[in-house]
Amino acid sequence: MGSRASTLLREEEIEEIKKETGFSHSQITRLYSRFTSLDKGENGTLSREDFQRIPELAINPLGDRIINAFFPEGEDQVNFRGFMRTLAHFRPIEDNEKNKDPIASEPLNSRSNKLLFAFRLYDLDRDDKISRDELLQVLRMMVGVNISDEQLGSIADRTIQEADQNGDNSISFNEFIKVGNFLIFCIFGNMNYYLT
């Protein structure tokens, strides 16, 4: 408990994170205390094991994929900035941002960034296409052992058939958006926040 006080965030860091992610001051401090409580090693970064220690996440069928989304390519540790950057995808979409900077890049919680997050849950090898195999992998994670390979295969085939437009037997990001369900993620990608 003593170490927590000594590693309180500096004001400048909080401002930077606020600009980058759009979270409010109190939300950032609250999530920082969450971050430090998950960080058992107390070295300022989280590893995959730290995430897996959350029981509700460990029993989530897509738990491993979600954890993966926090770690940049090939890395095993994520610091607080990276943690917040990923969580920023789950903030509500605002039409007029207060700190709107014309030069700034698209906000992390924009519609297309949220969809990209979901797309990347499927697209493990980051080749910007969801292949039949990748679709099958995710399906298998969600159903466990309860559905046979053949049935699962036919579900995957049907899905690709419906979504694929250019006939390459895989789903690109543009095809993914057009599947028509993207509006929900924009609704469901948001949490109901208590703190403002």
Place this chain on the structure above:
Amino acid sequence: MGPFLDFNPFDNLLCILLGISFTVWFTLLLVFIIVPAIFGVSFGIRRLYMKTLLKIFEWATHRIERGAKDNNHLLYKPYSNAIIAKEPTSLEEEINEIRRRGSNRDLDSASEFEMSDIFYFCRRGVESIMDDEVTKRFSAEELESWNLLTRSNYNFQHISLRLTVLWGLGVVIRYGFLLPLRMKNFLSEQVHLMCYRICVRALTAIITYHDSENKPKNGGICVANHTSPIDVIILASDGCYAMVGQIHGGLMGVIQKSMVKACPHIWFERSEVKDRHLVAKRLSDHVEDTTKLPILIFPEGTCINNTSVMMFKKGSFEIGSTVYPVAIKYDPRFGDAFWNSSQFGMVNYLLRMMSSWAIVCSVWYLPPMTREEGEDAVQFASRVKAAIARQGGLVDLLWDGGLKRGKVKDTFKEEQQKLYSKMLVGTQEDRSRS
């Protein structure tokens, strides 16, 4: 020679004064603490002490907040505040909701797989990363107001001179006065009930017992939620119990051995604990003998931080005798009683206990329960747990306290997978029929 002669009478005077004051202090100690303890009489001084402390804590917190605002420092917010609101909808409901809202098509027959189905799991996953129900139960509860103990202050910065002085005074009182007083009393040897009562006084424990007419009787099993080893002292000072537990080494082991001499307790070797049948047999033998004291068991199996009640192990509920549930709730403002055994050992914990302001708790004796027809041990255990949680104002969780140290079982994940599969496959059958 001269200076020495001068010193001697002065020295003597000092010694005499010290001697007198020590004797006086000791007598006061005896009169005001030990004698009433033996006769179970209270002076009401402790309640006054409690009220005064609370007022001081409020002032201290107010000062910290004001100081933080003035200096533009950051205040650490207690992590137990929820950041997101979670909806308790089921897997099926939510996935159907997702599909319904997003689809252009008319959905009379539920479609099978949609790529948007992952959104449900994704959202649940990220929600649990932001805030989950389990991991926060294994660390000490965080307080809204500071209680002048460094160990519960996360904003420890110099805010004002007055506050620091008050804190310093608190340290002096707690370590120089309360701690030695309690060490002395703790080590004294007395007969069973008297001993426990003194421990209770020693810790300045202010315990409120509710519904004492439901106190456990011989031949029954007393079941309570577990927060610290002090639970035992608290319950045992209001009635005689037979304890069940593992034989520990070190300080605990010595205490356990001395307790056995006073009363027939049931101690197990570590190897015997693994053999559940042996444990169950010894417990039921004890219970059948109605001259023997009621057994005291903590079915959670480990210390939880007193904000929730976790899964009760079904072993004690299989024995088939009357169960007397007891709910224990500590007031964390005066000193956190939770023992985080992975963070500090027994001696360290006792030191913290004895140097906190007081142990304030409420004990509720709930009406006895027995297993009903057609109810198995697990359902009975949940029923008892729900009653204890309701009475103590604690959150009733299904999660296993063993998650403090171990991993969660895969069966929970498999359950979710099964539910989702039913959604997909169920519609397949409808399709083939139509």
